[in-house]
Amino acid sequence: MKHANGRMGGRHPGPERHRGAVTLRRDAIPGSTADQRLLDSRTRADWKTRDAWRALRILSEFVEGFDTLADLPPAVSVFGSARSKPESPECVLGEELGAALARAGYAVITGGGPGVMEAVNRGAIEAGGLSVGLGIELPFEQGLNDSVDVGINFRYFFARKTMFVKYAQAFVVLPGGFGTLDELFEALTLVQTGKVTRFPVVLMGVSYWAGLIDWLRDTMLEQGKIGPADLELMCLTDDVAAAVRHIVDADLALAAEQEALQAAAVARNEADQQAAADQQAAADQRQEG
Numbered sequence: 001m002k003h004a005n006g007r008m009g010g011r012h013p014g015p016e017r018h019r020g021a022v023t024l025r026r027d028a029i030p031g032s033t034a035d036q037r038l039l040d041s042r043t044r045a046d047w048k049t050r051d052a053w054r055a056l057r058i059l060s061e062f063v064e065g066f067d068t069l070a071d072l073p074p075a076v077s078v079f080g081s082a083r084s085k086p087e088s089p090e091c092v093l094g095e096e097l098g099a100a101l102a103r104a105g106y107a108v109i110t111g112g113g114p115g116v117m118e119a120v121n122r123g124a125i126e127a128g129g130l131s132v133g134l135g136i137e138l139p140f141e142q143g144l145n146d147s148v149d150v151g152i153n154f155r156y157f158f159a160r161k162t163m164f165v166k167y168a169q170a171f172v173v174l175p176g177g178f179g180t181l182d183e184l185f186e187a188l189t190l191v192q193t194g195k196v197t198r199f200p201v202v203l204m205g206v207s208y209w210a211g212l213i214d215w216l217r218d219t220m221l222e223q224g225k226i227g228p229a230d231l232e233l234m235c236l237t238d239d240v241a242a243a244v245r246h247i248v249d250a251d252l253a254l255a256a257e258q259e260a261l262q263a264a265a266v267a268r269n270e271a272d273q274q275a276a277a278d279q280q281a282a283a284d285q286r287q288e289g
Contacts, residue, residue: 061159065134068152069167073130075107076247077164079183080116080174090175093204094119096240097172102129104244109134109168112144112151116174121147134160161186170200170247175208191233192226198254202235202243209236 078098084091098108098120108124110117112133121131125147133148137155144151154160164171164183171187173180184203190196203209213236220226235246 058156058159061154061156062162065152065154065159065163066166068150069132069163072132072150072167073107074105074251075109075130075132075168076101076170076172077109077168077183078117078120078172078174079111079176079180080120081176081180082111082113082115082117083177084115084119084175086119090116090205090208091119093238093240094174095123097174097204097243098123098129098131099127100240100244101247102127104248106169106247107132109164110148111135111179112148114145116176118145118147120174121145125149134163136160165190165196165199169251170202172202172204172243172247175205188230188233192230198250198257200235200247200250201233202237202246204237204240204243206236206238 078094078101080090080094094116100123101108102124107130108120109132110120112121112135117133121133122145124131131147131149133144133151135144135151135153136157137153144153152163154163161183165187171183173184184201187196187199187201191199191201203213213231213234216226217231221228221231235243237243237246
């Protein structure tokens, strides 16, 4: 049936926003996001009545993320621009990377959007791997791409960013914008400050990142704002095999380190037990004498 306005029967779906488990369409979509309302200092007068309840909503996002992702296999978080076209070099590289990570036994975690994220998710599923997308509520709703196997929509950036780090063994960063840079420097800060250890950060797209690397070396390092070792926290490459090998080698090194620590703990425990037994034997001999 065709209506007078030219549309076929039924209402046109129009714009859509996902807010946690809730889907909003048309006039039900609010004019701001949860993050905007949380950070808007102009509403401080009502914080006593609203922020206490908002804390429960924030907690629910962490619970949902932890519960959903706890059983993931080893995973790698991959970042890149949502604006990149499917035929762009970074999307081609992202699809190859997603497939290579899947073949190496890793799940991939992306922001779940279009562009590079979709390319990585698609490469992973086509290679038989697990593809995860962690979406975010934005004024310009993107929605999760069709190549996501496990998807979670977050209201709050900080809850989402925790999941990117907590459930990944490494970060791979392809060409992107402010959001990509935010995730890159978040990861570097966590590694630099020891909040996470043995966490490889791979930059892919040598020509794209070259200017940033030059500035880090020639300005930040030169002026003493970072140390020489900080530049070694990043692996810069265009080679997918090299990127995956860097991640696998870091995993193997961490496993060897943990095995050595466990062996040392067992040896100390056995030594303590032997020392206790020797002391008891000596005490028994003194009593007999």
